[in-house]
Amino acid sequence: MKNRKMKMARVEADVSQEKLASIVGVTRQTINLIEAGNYNPSLKLCTAICKALNKTLNDLFWEE
Amino acid sequence: MKNRKMKMARVEADVSQEKLASIVGVTRQTINLIEAGNYNPSLKLCTAICKALNKTLNDLFWEE
């Protein structure tokens, strides 16, 4: 399933996929894939994304 | 750095590394490595561990 929470947080922070990618040190495609879902990123990457967007793991990656 | 929070949650739930491993579908060594630190598990695995121990991502894997 798509990760809408992450996309919303990114758009709210007004950063492009490419900008976020460069901040956290991955490629644009990786960010795109995470938002598109059917992907299983590493904890380190999830944490870096959260910090870049001023969110926590539960905010962006916890379901239910 | 070691993941003390996860180890404490596991011990509190009274499950061995091996038991937890079988619940979440990985090997004992993988659980051991995560608790020992210097490891970067996948989001899916982190989530499975949290649910097995009745914790959230922030409880076990969020720093600061």
Next chain:
DNA sequence: ACAATATGTAAGATATAATTGACATATTTA
């Protein structure tokens, strides 16, 4: 309308998470 920027996907290569098997040391329990 055009140009620039942003997004969605794909195939093949590389890095690394996770496995398997194995052995040693603790820790618990009879």
Next chain:
DNA sequence: TAAATATGTCAATTATATCTTACATATTGT
């Protein structure tokens, strides 16, 4: 004390996250 059970760690292999390159479609601004 002895026997289980649990933990720590290693080397070699396999599975998969991430990279690279590339192309297409949206979207935004001039």
